[in-house]
Amino acid sequence: EDPLLGNQPRTLDEARAEAKHCQACSLWEPATQTVFGKGPDDAPVIFVGEQPGDQEDIAGEPFVGPAGKVFDSALADAGIDRSRAYVTNAVKHFKFVPRGKRRIHQKPSMGEVKACRFWLEMERDIVKPKLVVALGATAAATVLGKSVTIRDTRSKLIDLDAETKLLVTVHPAYILRLPDPDLQAKETEAFNRDMALVRETV
Ligand code: URA
Numbered sequence: 001e002d003p004l005l006g007n008q009p010r011t012l013d014e015a016r017a018e019a020k021h022c023q024a025c026s027l028w029e030p031a032t033q034t035v036f037g038k039g040p041d042d043a044p045v046i047f048v049g050e051q052p053g054d055q056e057d058i059a060g061e062p063f064v065g066p067a068g069k070v071f072d073s074a075l076a077d078a079g080i081d082r083s084r085a086y087v088t089n090a091v092k093h094f095k096f097v098p099r100g101k102r103r104i105h106q107k108p109s110m111g112e113v114k115a116c117r118f119w120l121e122m123e124r125d126i127v128k129p130k131l132v133v134a135l136g137a138t139a140a141a142t143v144l145g146k147s148v149t150i151r152d153t154r155s156k157l158i159d160l161d162a163e164t165k166l167l168v169t170v171h172p173a174y175i176l177r178l179p180d181p182d183l184q185a186k187e188t189e190a191f192n193r194d195m196a197l198v199r200e201t202v
Contacts, residue, residue: 008122012041012086015122019092025115027093027108032057037088037123044202045131046124047071048139049089050171054103057094062087063172070172070188071135078195086127090142091116113142124164131157131201132164133194136171155194157201165201169194 009015016036022028035052038061047063055065063071075082091112096103108116120142124132134140141147143166153168160166170191178184 012126015126019119025112027095027112031093033060034092035060035062035089036092037086038062039086041126043084043086043127044129045133045198046086046088046127046129047133047135048120048143049135050138051089051091051108052094053105062089066176067173070175074192074195077192078199080195080199088123090120090139092119113138117142129164131198132160132166133198134166134168140168155197167194167198
């Protein structure tokens with residue numbers, strides 16, 4: 001044990017083991033499990049989503065459902081190897097309301113985001129990435145500690161500290177939900193361009 005750090009986790013595996021038992025907000029109870037981030041301790045980039053969805057809750061891994069497919073395809077398009085990146089969420093438990101056999105995703109509250117923020121800070125402390133990518137407004141607000149609009153912040157490299165930059169882009173689920181195929185194609189292209197900027201930056 002480090003005399004100054006105490007039992008504070010120093011690796012992602014240690015942090016993940018601790019987060020398994022997190023009850024900092026009430027979302028832990030109905031959820032299947034904590035969905036902690038995934039990727040190497042020395043990843044040059046951290047991608048931050050909002051919170052796990054239905055499939056992530058069951059798998060215990062971030063971005064494995066429909067939004068994950070959009071994400072994977074943009075990474076492939078940009079030539080980014082997902083296994084070299086660290087992928088996580090602002091909130092680490094699935095929030096939902098049951099509707100028949102389905103579980104409908106609910107947006108996390110400010111209180112839930114705040115209660116969970118500590119884990120993302122720990123992930124950043126351990127990984128010390130060159131770049132943090134916020135996928136959507138919830139992730140951007142969590143990283144910046146204040147609410148921002150995608151319109152004002154998107155596609156710019158924002159200094160978080162001397163070593164780390166932030167790139168804000170849309171959430172892949174936003175692209176999935178667009179009803180107009182033309183707009184969807186346009187937004188997919190814009191998202192892929194943001195991923196190309198990630199590739200150039202890290
Ligand atoms: N949406 C997110 O924000 N995160 C996931 O892990 C999956 C869907």
